[in-house]
Amino acid sequence: MESAKNFRDLLIWRKSHALVLSVYELTVNFPRHETYAVTNQLQRAAVSVPANIAEGFKRRGKPDKARFLNIAQASLEECRYLLILVKDLGYADTKANRL
DSSP: OOOOSSGGGOHHHHHHHHHHHHHHHHHTTSOGGGIIIIIHHHHHHHHHHHHHHHHHHHOOSHHHHHHHHHHHHHHHHHHHHHHHHHHHHTSOOOOTTTO
């Protein structure tokens, strides 16, 4: 297997970028009063995942790379919770096969 030349070559980055696009599509129709609350928080958490993967890709030391990947992982868990909240609030159907 050929090594990645840039972060866009990473399958995990491509999947996390697809998650961001899905989150933006999902949040388009959220209630207006959620613009600066759940909508913004979910979008920011989602964007943090591929952004930290990309930043970690260029870090030289293994501990530094691991730190950014851990941040991405934590942001993904934040997204997981926010998607549960969105479903429970009745804003959208967030079944796993959709996102």
